[in-house]
Structures are given as C-alpha cells and as structure tokens.
Amino acid sequence: MAQRLALQRLLSLPSRGPLASQSRAFGTSACRRSTFNVQDGSDFQDRVLNSSKPVVVDFHAQWCGPCKILGPRLEKMVAKQEGKVLMAKVDIDDHTDLAIEYEVSAVPTVLAMKNGDVVDKFVGIKDEDQLEAFLKKLIGA
C-alpha cells in the first residue's frame, strides 16, 4: 500500500485516534510483557526460535481488516495464560522475508511455535473459546 498513508498510521495522527489506541487498550502489565512486535530477523531468532516458552506468532498487515479484530483478541487470551505463552507480532509488509519463509499467503496467519518448530497453525479469525483451546493445547502438549 502507499507508503505515506502507512507512515501516517504509524505516527498515529489524531484522525486515526480510535483505531490506533485499540491495540494499546490492553495496557495491563502482564499483557505488555507477554506480547511484543518482532523487530527483525535476529530479534525473531532470539525471542521466538530460542524462547524457552512456547510462542504464538501473529502474522498481520496494516491493510487487513480481520487482523485488527484477531490481534487484540489473541493478546487478551495470551494475557490470560499468565506468562505461560508469549505472543510475537509480525507485520508482513515490514518483514516480508520472514512471512515468506513461513509460507504465509493470507492474513491473519497464526503459528504456534515451540523450541523453534511450528507445531500448530491457523488462518483467519477465531473466537475467544477457540483461541483459548489453541493456546492451552500449545502450553499443555
């Protein structure tokens, strides 16, 4: 998508207020520790592949409507697991190599990763119960 518009979103100018604050609304400290945005390939290596805890990776895009619904919902369910699972967010336009490496075609795509391996995955929106089951399976297995 056009770069100027994407930049404006990042800078969260007033006109974008309501939506921009949505993902930051879950500002509980537990949530902030367990969810992070992947910065680059080596950040992904460190915090996802080498993570001692299981990680759900949320591949999303600025232009994707469903992603904006799934993102906060997933963050909330991850926070409920009280630190047993972490969540990494990857913007596929910023980190296309990563998205291609993990064969992401459509978004949102969520991968469940343990010890550097993909052990589960889903594409599209899920409701809270489905997400809870997905996370519990990842933690439990």
Place this chain on the structure above:
Amino acid sequence: QAHKEEDNPEKTMEVNGLPSVPDSYDYDLIVIGGGSGGLAAAKEAAKYEKKVMVLDFVTPTPQGSSWGLGGTCVNVGCIPKKLMHQAALLGQALQDSRKFGWQFTEEVKHNWMTMTESVQNYIGSLNWGYRVALRDKKVTYENAYGEFVGPHTIKATNKKGVEKLYTAERFIIATGERPRYLGVPGDKEHCISSDDLFSLPYCPGKTLVVGASYVALECAGFLAGLGLDVTVMVRSILLRGFDQDMANRIGEYMNEHGVNFIREFVPIKVEQVEEGTPGKLKVTAKSTTGNQIIEGEYNTVLLAIGRDPCTRKIGLDRVGVNINEKTGKIPVNDEEQTNVPYIYAIGDILQDKLELTPVAIQAGRLLVQRLYAGATTKCDYVNVPTTVFTPLEYGACGYSEETAVEKFGEENIEVYHSHFWPLEWTVPSRDNNKCYAKIICNIQDNERVIGFHVLGPNAGEVTQGFAAAIKCGLTKEQLDGTVGIHPVCAEV
C-alpha cells in the same frame, strides 16, 4: 547463483560490437518492471518452467509517495481511480435515492480519509497477493532498480543502495511511465500528480487540475463528485486522440455539473501562500492565444499533463537499444522485439501502441508463449476497446469519427447515432439529452462497424460485448438484426 544448463549459440552473434558475453546465464528471463505487463509475462514464463526474475522499484515522487508491487494500474492508476469514481457515483446515487423513496434526514457528507484508507487497504492486499503469486510460481522477485551495464547483464540496486549483478538470456523491459511535470517554478515543490492523489493523507480541498487527458478529466470528475471545488485548466483540446465530438460532450457535461474549466491557459508559476495539509497555493497562468495573465488560489494543484516512459536511466545505451530520443518510447517490431534481438519491451513504453493494462498483459503473455511455447500468435492492437471513467462514462472501440473520415473518406462512411435517456435517470429527473451513442460504418465493406462510441452510465460494461462483436466483423445489418434487451441503455 545457479547457472543455465545449456549454452545458447545465438548469443555470440548478438553482441553489437560490445565486449564478451557471459557463457551461461543466471536466469532464462529477467523482467524489468513489476506492473501489469511485467508480472503477466513473468508468471507466464514460469509456467514453462523457465527461471525468471522480476525487478520492481518505485522511485518516490517529489512529494515522497511510493507504493508496492503491481505497477501503475494497481497502485496509482485504474484500480484506485475506479474505486474513487465509484465513491463519487455513490454520492450521486444517494441524491437520486430520495426521489425513489429513500428517506434520510442527515446531511450527506464525504470523508476523504475513510475512502482513501479503504482504497489503500485493498491495494495493500493486492500488493501482497502479487508477492505470493510470484513466490508460488517460483519467480524470483527483487525490490530493486534495474539497469543494463553490459550485454546480457543487469545491475539491481535496492533501496539501501546495495548493488547486485545478474545475467539472463533474454530481457523484457516493462518499466512503464511516470507523470510529467510542467517545468515551471514551484511545480515539483508544491504540485501533486496522480502518483500522489490516491494516497493523499488529507482531503485535497479546492483543486486545480492541469491537463485535459483522461487522467485529468477522470480525477477532476470524481473530485467534483465528492463535493470538492474543482477547476480544470486546459491548454488546447480535451482528450487528444479520442473522438473529439465525444470529448466535447464529456467536457460539457462536466461543466454543467460543477466542474469549472479554464480554456487555453497554461500555468507559468506555482507559489505557496500558506503551509498546511492542504495548504494554499497561488497559480499564475498565461493565455496560449495572447498575453493575458490570470491568477488563482487553490488548496491543491494536480498535474495531469502527460506521462513519460521510464527508459532514460536504465542503461539502454550500454546495450544499444534504440529509443525515440524525443519521447523516450521504444520502437519494437510486431513481436515486441527491440533492435537488440534478446531484449523485448511491452506496455506503456512502446511507441505507437495503446497505453492500457489489458494490452500490456496480452502482449506480455503472447510474447512469452512465442518465446517458450512455440506459439506464433502476435498481439492484436486493432479494435482494442477502452473506457474513460469521467462522471458520464465514455466507452469506445475502433475508429473515431475524424480518423474514419480521414482513412476512408467522408462519402464512404455512415454514422448512426442517437441520444438516450437511461430509465434510471427518469425518476430523479436527471438530464434527458446527454447520454449518446454512435456507430461508424464502412459503406464499402458491407457497412461493417468500424467505430463504436457510447456516452452513458456503465459505458465500460456496455462496450466490452460490442468489442467482441466488432472483432468478429459486425455489420450494421447484423446489429439491426440483434434484438435489444429492454430496458437497458445498451439496447439503443
């Protein structure tokens, strides 16, 4: 880097006196430009198991705009244009709807940001879709600026400045065009072009559109339809190259529906009066027929005076590809081959060919089929239908009236024409004498239909079917013998 399996004996003869050619190539085909033509050609070549690379790079506009994979059509052309045109039409439909019984009390207003974000979201999904498609078809894609540095060799520079060299047996140049600037003080600093308009992060406000191309009129049309104060500054005629009678009807309609026209003037200076988003600009213009000078103030100045091919800075001189020095266009034979046998070109950059997405796609696909699948079909540039999405849409296929007269002689052509009043326009009391259709027939050839022109809603949809009929050699008699569908505009 993998190497090509077999050597190509032709390569030693193509040298044009330049230094030695590599023995084997990195790729079978490198396509420079990831737009309509480039992507179609690349995906087609991959079907035949060829090793293909696509290089696509967008040099940012003077205002800083840039975009993703897909070329002009997807990012700053047909797609956002049609969506914004639709936005404007919906505004009109809302007004009409009251006469059809819909009741709403709120005043209807338009939010530029909401529209632009929706349009850009869609474009973002297309950009991603193209990347996935290339990956699925195993076409290598690099977001890098490609230029020739020697025979069969190209240098790709990405946005971080990292350079890589690649070689290929064949190349297709599909670099497209970019908007032209006026060359007057203040143009690059203060004016925007269509490259900027569709992602403008603020409403353009009171706008001056400079130009009379279809880009200018379409943009002026939808901006006015969204409720903005729009003026079009025209140097001479409207829609050069199109049937002039139809062009003037379009202009008249736009004028009667709120678009101001300043005819026979060109801007000579653009100054910023106030900063802002949008700011205020002062435009000074001079008459083309005398010494009169006028001034005007606008929030935005949109330049749509033409597009120039991106062929000057891609090293064509280093491999000996001829270009038209004046226009930058590349002359090719009827197989899209340049004067250098292993270099081909498609799309908007071609000399004397139509600048349309479907033409580029068709040319790209057929070219690749000829190269790798033994096909012989050449791209047919005759009787290509087209549509201008001005507020009153105009669809055309074949000759304009002027060109038909010139080619066949006035006495040998017969023009059948009619005004029509779309049924949907009757109730809301919209114009009853603006929609218009005409066909031009060649009397000497069985009254064959050689030109089709329609001005009215959904002109594009209407024209497509008639284009197929014209390709089959439609005659007036056959047309008369076809029963109409009622009540639709096309039955006329």
